[in-house]
Amino acid sequence: MNKIISNNPFYFGGVVRGKHFCNRKSEMATIQADLNNGINLLIYAPRRFGKTSLIENTLQQINKHHIFLDMMSITDEKEFINDYFNAISKSLYTTTDKLINFFKKVLNIRPNISVDFDQTGQAKYSLQFGISEQPDVFKEIVDIPNRYAIHQKKRVIVIFDEFQEIRRLGFEDKLRSAIQAHSDHVAYLFSGSKKSIMTQIFFDKTNAFYRSVKHVPVLPIDAESWIDYIRTGFRNFNKQIDPNHIHAILKISKGFPYYTQQIAYEIFQITAETCNDDHVQQAVSSILDREADLFLFEWENLSTNQKKALKLLINAGGKNIYRKETMEQFGLTNSTMKKAMGGLIVKDVIDLNPDGYYLQDPLFAYYLKNRF
Numbered sequence: 001m002n003k004i005i006s007n008n009p010f011y012f013g014g015v016v017r018g019k020h021f022c023n024r025k026s027e028m029a030t031i032q033a034d035l036n037n038g039i040n041l042l043i044y045a046p047r048r049f050g051k052t053s054l055i056e057n058t059l060q061q062i063n064k065h066h067i068f069l070d071m072m073s074i075t076d077e078k079e080f081i082n083d084y085f086n087a088i089s090k091s092l093y094t095t096t097d098k099l100i101n102f103f104k105k106v107l108n109i110r111p112n113i114s115v116d117f118d119q120t121g122q123a124k125y126s127l128q129f130g131i132s133e134q135p136d137v138f139k140e141i142v143d144i145p146n147r148y149a150i151h152q153k154k155r156v157i158v159i160f161d162e163f164q165e166i167r168r169l170g171f172e173d174k175l176r177s178a179i180q181a182h183s184d185h186v187a188y189l190f191s192g193s194k195k196s197i198m199t200q201i202f203f204d205k206t207n208a209f210y211r212s213v214k215h216v217p218v219l220p221i222d223a224e225s226w227i228d229y230i231r232t233g234f235r236n237f238n239k240q241i242d243p244n245h246i247h248a249i250l251k252i253s254k255g256f257p258y259y260t261q262q263i264a265y266e267i268f269q270i271t272a273e274t275c276n277d278d279h280v281q282q283a284v285s286s287i288l289d290r291e292a293d294l295f296l297f298e299w300e301n302l303s304t305n306q307k308k309a310l311k312l313l314i315n316a317g318g319k320n321i322y323r324k325e326t327m328e329q330f331g332l333t334n335s336t337m338k339k340a341m342g343g344l345i346v347k348d349v350i351d352l353n354p355d356g357y358y359l360q361d362p363l364f365a366y367y368l369k370n371r372f
């Protein structure tokens with residue numbers, strides 16, 4: 001494929017690879033070692049935090065078969081079976097003949113397999129089966145990675161991205177019981193962007209997946225790595241940015257990958273040679289203008305008490321938020337505050353770290369702070 005040349009060294013949107021991919025060294029080393037040892041892993045981080053990029057870049061360095069399924073757009077069990085079957089088929093063998101032969105050898109059912117090729121020659125595999133056959137087909141398909149690993153005498157890695165969707169799909173228990181016998185041959189990585197749901201799935205005693213994984217924390221990328229990355233990006237195009245201005249970016253983005261790239265991108269666009277304070281301000285306000293509708297929508301989605309609690313939280317910097325005088329100032333009582341905080345956590349608007357409560361989306365926090 002021909003490489004498309006960009007006039008800006010920064011990128012925000014989809015998965016980043018190669019020179020666009022910054023740091024994540026320790027996360028990559030942990031994930032690699034654990035998957036190689038057959039440990040099942042759990043990753044959760046807010047939307048656009050770099051989960052898929054981290055997973056893809058890590059897998060590139062692991063010499064093992066891996067199957068990647070994005071569950072975001074799956075609407076029901078039948079679609080899961082077909083999408084998973086397609087993901088499995090595409091990653092196990094390079095030719096359709098070899099694949100069909102393998103399925104003949106290991107499958108106990110004889111489903112109708114069809115394959116379509118798109119314009120780029122990419123194969124898309126699907127299965128035809130009746131509703132009465134669905135339970136058997138489900139079990140057989142979910143078992144393929146294990147049978148393949150035994151057949152090849154080599155561990156297989158399966159990634160379920162956006163796994164929180166399993167809640168909506170309603171076959172969590174069935175999937176868990178189908179894969180729990182795979183531990184010697186298959187390592188699973190469950191990734192998701194809804195912390196509240198992911199922690200419920202994996203840390204609530206009543207759930208099938210309870211404590212079946214090791215959690216790998218994915219933190220914001222550190223300032224030193226960003227300074228190196230952003231300076232190099234500017235230098236490669238004969239432009240300059242000094243660390244002060246990069247710290248100014250990070251003060252707003254908090255090292256959140258998507259926003260750090262987005263702000264760096266905008267600054268780069270308007271900087272002719274050397275970045276100054278005005279460039280940073282201009283870039284941030286044009287991003288805020290663009291995101292305002294989305295933030296307003298998010299704000300309108302909150303109940304009155306949740307709005308009050310969020311104002312309080314921002315005002316107090318996330319600390320001592322249950323102080324009586326502070327709550328009174330914002331028209332909240334101990335119980336309305338608690339309920340509002342619970343709601344904000346379930347909606348994944350806020351989270352708690354050792355420094356106190358904070359908004360998961362740093363730009364939303366910045367936007368609100370400037371409006372109150």
Ligand SMILES: Nc1ncnc2c1ncn2[C@@H]1O[C@H](COP(=O)(O)OP(=O)(O)OP(=O)(O)O)[C@@H](O)[C@H]1O
Nearest residue numbers: 011012013022047048049050051052053257258261
């Ligand atoms: N390691 C990284 N270095 C530099 N930028 C990154 C990195 N990881 C993510 N980003 C930035 O964040 C954006 C989103 O990355 P990615 O799609 O991997 O996140 P995600 O968490 O999977 O998002 P989603 O929740 O939408 O699936 C990228 O386009 C890029 O701008």
Ligand SMILES: [Mg+2]
Nearest residue numbers: 051052053161
């Ligand atoms: Mg993703």
